[in-house]
Structures are given as structure tokens and as C-alpha cells.
Amino acid sequence: MKVLILGSGGREHALAWAVKRSQRVTEVVCAPGNGGIAQVARCVLVDIKDVGAMVRLAEVEQPSLTIVGPELPLSLGVVDAFQELGYRVFGPTRDAARLESSKAFAKQFMKRHQIPTANYAVCTDAAEVEEAIKHFHPPVVVKADGLAAGKGVIICPTRQFAIDAAQGIFSGELLGLAEKQVVIEEFLEGEEVSFLCLSDGEHVVPLVPAQDHKRIGEGDTGPNTGGMGVYSTSEMLEPTMTEWIMHHIAEPTVRGMAEEGTPFAGVLYCGLMMTARGPQVLEYNARFGDPETQAILVRLESDVVDALEACVDGRLGETVLRWSHGAAACVVASSSGYPGSYKTGLPISGLSLAAQTPGVEIFHSGTSRLGNQLVTSGGRVLGITASGDTIREALARAYEALTQIHFEGMYYRHDIGHKALKQQRP
Template sequence: MKVLVIGAGGREHALCWALAQSPRVTEVVCAPGNGGIAQVARCVPADQRNLDEMLQVVATEGPGLVVVGPELPLSLGLVDELERRGIRAFGPTQAAAMLETSKGYAKRFMQRHQIPTAHFAVCTAEQQALDSLDLFHLPVVIKADGLAAGKGVLICESKAEAKAAITGLFSGKLLGTVETSIVVEEFLTGEEISFLVLSDGKHASPLVPAQDHKRIGEGDTGLNTGGMGVYSTDEMIDEQMREWIMHRIVQPTLDGMAAEDAPFRGMLYCGLMMTARGPMVLEYNTRFGDPETQAILMRLDSDLAEALEACAEGRLSETELRWKPGASACVVASSAGYPGSYKTGFPITGLKDAAAVPGVEIFHAGTALSNGEIVTSGGRVLGVTAIGSDLSEALRQAYEALDRIHFEGMYFRRDIGHRALKKKS
């Protein structure tokens, strides 16, 4: 079976890497791919913002399965168009993807189906949002309603900061696009967990949990990013808590989407805050997380292609996901200036030496091939990922590999997994 993966980041590199290991897969094609993906898949050009262009790639390649990586093609209705053409696709329809593409829709959905989440107000005008601040204690969370590549969530410590965030979102000065709706939300305290499940619309199979590090600075300081690192261990949640999340959050979400004529097939990512009141949903994503995918797939011990195919065909209950014990960790190397403005085109050295570290895989996020060498082409450049018998070993190997890699302005956090390590010390 030929598999076509849509996307160009570290998540797609990890997907292509895992799919290429399946005995069911004869070839992996990635559109458009990147410099690292080209080492494990055949890359073909495609504009992820252009639905017709992506459909033309599908028509040319004739894949047995299309795996949609990023959120943008989902929001454009790529899966809907593929299903109309009788082509198997892994990913939700445009209507089901609204759990991610509109935070206002997602919050109201959770309210309708009694899924635990923070108190909120959906505001469609600047003054309405400013007035709603009186309903919340500080700090308060201000969220762009639409897609913002992980940068549309602002935690505001003061009322002045919150007002500036609201004004910046509605004016377009903050993200470069004018928001017509935002969410003002209660700030929750606790530990964040990324809880991902495969779904065929009725059944769900959980992946191993992970914890992302969103802030750019060590000690979880500075601006939000798409994710600077992640780790996964079996100790993050116990079996009783996993069952509670499946029963109180995941299954009501699937049942609710089915009841609203938008059955959810694909990857449901529940971003949870483990609060004193219990797990609460911070957000949904409707695709594999990034960089969660890199760490999670390192621990997968069964056939990814088989599981994704079963989701697309509505027979997930016939498959079983198996996982390697221990831990994994992914540390993101970024360009100087990210998540703000940054320069690209810098040569990357040391990749072969880094890949020689035991248990390490290097997933490319923002790289390109230029005159035969790998150069930087994005804000998040590499996801250096390792697996080990425990978290300390996985992190030690990842950082050993990172210390062998160099490019101008390279930055990464040296404290990934710090909360888990502190608990054990």
C-alpha cells in the first residue's frame, strides 16, 4: 500500500518514519515534506493552503491511504473531498475539525455535553470582551478563536495586560490577522497532560500520555510557542485515571460529535489540565500533536499503518496498540528569535554524529535541502528525540545528541521534563 502524508513538519517526519517501518506499506510519499523527510519518504511539492493542489497530488499519486498531518488542510475540508472521491483518509471532516479550528465552538460543545473545562466567555466584539474581564479572577487567559499555530493563547497577569491582548487580537496587531471572535477563560492551575486517542467515530484507543513544554524560556517562562519539548512516561497517569478520562472526556466527546452529525474519525488530542477539581479540557486538537508525536511514536511497538487504516475504515476495535515500556523525550532546537521573527537558510552540521547516539532519532521540522546540504527553513528546526529505560536516560541521550548539532542562532531549552525529574529527586 502506498501512503501519502500531507505536511512538512516534525510531526510529519515522525509519521513518515513510523509508516515506513510497516510491512503493509510499499512506499511513503510526503507532500510537501522537508529536508529530513526526504531521507525516509519521496517528497513531492504541494501548497498546504491550496485544496486543489493537494487533491491534484492525490490524483497523481493514487495512494491507498492519505494521512493528513497539519490542521490547515483539515480546516479546508481535504478529508471531505477525499471521501467524496472514495479515497481512504485518516483525519476528521471539516465539521469535526471545528473542535480545533474554533475555540468558541469547542467551549460551547463542551458546555453542551457536560465535559469538564474552565469557565469561559465567547466574545464577538472588543467591548464585550473587555466587559467580560470583570467576570474572571486574575490571571486570566485570552484565546484567539481560530487557528494560530500554537501562539494564540495569552496568559495575562494583570487587567492592563488582558486589555492589551484583547485589543491586539481584535485589531490584528498581535497575530497579523484580525480576530472576529475570542475566548476569555478562567486560568487553571495544575499539570498539563496531552492525552491523544485514535478514533473511528465510535471506538477510541488511547496513546501513551505526554507532557508538552509550550513556553519559549526555561522554567516555563516567556511567550507561548508550538512546543519546545515533550516527554512521555508510563508514570504520568495511572490506569484508574486513564479510564476516568476515557469515560468522562473522550467518550462523551465522540458521542457528542456523533449526535451533532459530525462523527469524529482521526486523532483526537485532548489538552488536559490536571487540577484539584480533576482533569479539565484546556483545548482540543484534531490531529497528531507536534512535538508530542515525535516522542509518542518512538514508544509505539505495533503497526501504525494498520491502526490508521482501521480508523479510516471504521474498524478500530479490531486492532491493538502496543507500547514499549520506559520513557521518551523530544527536545526542540529552534531558530534565534522564535516565536517572533527569525532568519533562515543557515547550514546545519553534526546531524550524522547526533544520530549515532543510541536510542536517538532526529525529526526535521523546519529544514530544507539547499545545494546538497540541510539548512534551516523555519522557527522550530529539529526535534531531537530519544527513548530510554527511564526519563533521565531518554533526556541524557537527547541532550548528548543536541550538543553535537550546530547552526547559527540555535536555541533549545535544557530543562525539558524538569517537573517529572523534580518529583523523583
């Protein structure tokens, strides 16, 4: 098989690494890829904002299977375009991907199907925001309706802060692009869990859970990012809780999408808050998370290609995934200044030494190759991913590897997995 992966980040590097391990795969092509992905796949240039360009690439490459990594091409309908031409493609259609591309659609969908989520209001102008905000107790969450690369969620300590934030989203001042809708939402307290599932439009199979660290600063402080680190352990969710989430959230979501004529096939990512009143859906994503994918895939013992093909072929009901017991963690090394402005083109050293650390895989998020030198090319640069028998061991390995890596201004959080470590004995 030749497998084509669309995307260029750490998630796509982890997917290429996992796909490459399949005995059925003879070649992995990644478009556009990055400097690290080029070590495991043939990288070809493509604009993932251009559906026509991606279709033309498929016509040239003739892949046996295409995996869509990021949310943007899904929201533009790349899966629909591939399917129309008979290409086998893993990911939801544009209408199904609205679970991620429109926060308003997702909230209204959850209300229609009695899926537990925070109370909310959808507003289309400042006057509606001012009226809706009276019904919420601060802190209040304000969300941009559309895709915002993890930066469209603002936790507001006062009602006036929320009104100003909504105005900034409407005007385009906050995100660079004006939104026509915002979602006002009650603030939920508890532990966040990333609960990802595979779906073929009818059947649902859970992946192992993970916990992301969105904030840039230690102790979960500072602005939101695309994700600064993640961990996954066998103990994160009791089997009975996994069953509850499947029964009350994941399966009703897939069933509801099918009932509404937009079957969801691909990865359903349920971002959950484990509250005192039970798990509540914070958001849906319509694809693998980044950096969750890195920690999840290093624990997968099954052939990932078999599982993804089962989703495409509608036979996921026959699939049983095998997972390693223990834990995995991914710590993101970012450019100084991220999630704001940052320099690129900075030389990276120490990767080969770091890769010799037992149990460590290094996935590249934002790198490119300048001659023989790997250099930085993004805000999130590397995802140092390690597995171990315990979360303590996995984190120790990841941080040990990080001490070998250097580039100017390299920043990473030193407290990834701190909540899990508190729950364990030394």
C-alpha cells in the same frame, strides 16, 4: 501500499518514519515534506492551503492511504474533498475539525456535553469583553477563536491587560489576522498533560500520554511557541486516571460529535490541565501534536498503518495498541529569534554523529536541502528524540546527541522533563 502524508514538519517526519517501518508499505510520499523527510520518503511540492492542489496530487499519486498532518488543511476540508472522490484518508472532516479550528465552538460543545473545562465567555467585540471580564478574577486567559499555530493564547495578569489583548486580537495587531470572536477563560493551575486518542467516529483508543513545554524560556518562561520539547513516560498517568479521562472526556467528546451529526474520526488531542478539581480540558486539537507525536511514536510497537486504517474503516474497536515500557523525550532545536523573526538558510552540521547516539532518532521540523547541504528553513528546526528505560536515560541521550549538532544561533531548552526528573530519585 503507497502512503501519502500531507505536511512538512517534525510531526510529519515522525509519521513518515513510523509508516516506513510497516511491512505493508512499499512507498511513502510526503507533500511538501522537508530536507529530513526526504531521507525516508519521496517529497513532492504541494500547497497545503490549496485543497484543489492536494486533490490533484492524490489523482496523480493514487495513494492507498493519505494521512493529514497539520490543522490548516483539515480546517479547509481536505478530508471531505478526498472522501468525495473515494480516497481513503485519515483525519476528521472540516465540521469535525471545528473542535480545533474554533475555540468558541469547542467551549460551547463542552458545555452542551458536560465535559469538564474552565469557565468562559465568548465575545464578539470590545464592549462584550469589558462586560465579561468583570466576572473573572485575574489572571485571565484570552484566546483567539481561530487557528493561531500555538500563539493565540495569552495569559493576562490584570483585567486591563486582558481587554488590551482581546482588542489586539480583534484588530489583527497581535496575530496578523483579525478575529471576529475571542474566548475569555478562567486561569487554571496544575500540570498540563497531552492526552491523544485515535477514533473511528464511534470507538476511542488512547495513545500514551505526554507533556509538552510550550514556553520558549527555561523554567517555562517567555512567550508561547509551537512546543519546545516533550516527554512521555509509563508513569505519567495512573491506569485509573486514564480510565477517568476516557470515560468523562474522550468518549463523551466522540459520542457528542456523532450525536450532533459530525462524527469525529482521526486523532483527538485533549490538552488537559490536571487541577485540584480534576482534569479540565484546556483545548482540543484535531490532529497529532507536534512535538508530542515524536515522543509518542518512538514508543509505539504496533504497526501504525494498521491502527490508522482501522480508524478509516470504522473497526477501531478491534484494535489493541502495544507500547514499549519506559520513556521517550524530544528536545526541539530552534532558530535564534523564534517565535519571533529568525534567519533561515543556515548550514547544519553534526547530524550523522548525533544519530549514532543509542536510542536517538532525529526528526526535522524546518530544514531544506541546498545541494548536498542541509540548511535551516524554519523556526523549529530539529526534534532530537530519544527513548530509554527511564526518563532520565531518554533525556540524557537526547541532550548528548544535541552536543554534536551545530548551526548558527541554535537554541534549545536545557530543562525539558525537569518536572518528571524532580519526581524520580537520582
